């Protein structure tokens with residue numbers, strides 16, 4: 505196998521007594537868009553800071569293009585970082601802001617100006633060269649920060665919640681722009697976010713982090729359709745999760761004893777072992793059509809109109825601790841208080857490691 509562009513090997517980190525990363529290994533391929541996704545405190549920013557050289561890990565190594573960069577300072581490694589607050593110099597023109605990294609690297613004035621102009625053109629701000637940061641909108645300042653990071657032609661561009669300061673609409677628009685920019689420059693991007701929609705929209709490779717560990721990683725479609733763990737199934741999109749104990753396993757059919765009743769599903773398992781099932785809201789059926797797996801009866805609670813669909817929450821009659829989450833067409837005749845049969849097709853059951 506070819507060496508990856510970035511190879512994070514067995515990295516652990518402690519801040520004083522607090523252990524925030526536990527034996528993290530990660531490969532980042534050239535030209536890829538990697539998103540580090542996880543809740544607050546899961547260690548995403550710490551991992552990004554280790555990639556950028558702002559934090560030296562307590563244990564483990566970071567190789568970039570095969571070279572051990574673990575303790576190489578930020579300015580001396582082939583990475584640049586875009587911070588959430590953009591960190592532009594207010595007294596400098598946009599052109600000088602963008603050219604700053606080149607000046608630090610001793611590039612001559614004429615080349616600096618020319619490269620800063622091309623970088624601004626790349627982000628659609630060719631006209632902003634002589635303006636000042638305060639004359640630009642939030643989205644434009646974000647683009648300047650990107651141009652400034654890209655102008656030095658890093659091997660890896662690191663982005664820490666780069667869209668966090670923008671309103672939702674602009675955020676979605678900038679996501680499309682970021683993705684298009686990454687594809688056109690071909691630089692590897694590593695992007696930190698806690699927003700799963702952002703992760704799905706941007707990532708070629710999605711890394712789900714929880715409590716200082718990588719829980720799951722892969723193409724976003726794979727992480728969504730076949731999440732490796734319960735955490736990943738509930739953080740990357742929503743799911744109904746039901747845990748059970750294997751009561752029997754014969755001829756390729758497992759009988760799982762669960763709080764909503766016995767469920768028979770295809771597969772093999774050791775009797776007495778436990779595992780959980782997850783069903784995505786778009787796959788949960790109200791009613792029990794032929795060929796579906798019954799999940800018992802439930803009482804409909806909230807029915808929330810969401811434009812093109814309705815989000816329906818129902819609680820199991822046998823165990824009110826189990827919440828079923830379904831996504832139904834706007835016209836479907838289900839109302840709060842109804843008792844409904846719940847089911848799903850066997851192929852839509854996701855088996856989870858706990």
Ligand SMILES: Nc1ncnc2c1ncn2[C@@H]1O[C@H](COP(=O)(O)OP(=O)(O)OP(=O)(O)O)[C@@H](O)[C@H]1O
Nearest residue numbers: 519522524542543544545546547548549550551698
């Ligand atoms: N400089 C520091 N000193 C001590 N503890 C720190 C430091 N930086 C981060 N931490 C702690 O490390 C843990 C992981 O933080 P980190 O910022 O990496 O998480 P995160 O997933 O990026 O979260 P967020 O989305 O909130 O930024 C947190 O518990 C945080 O309090």
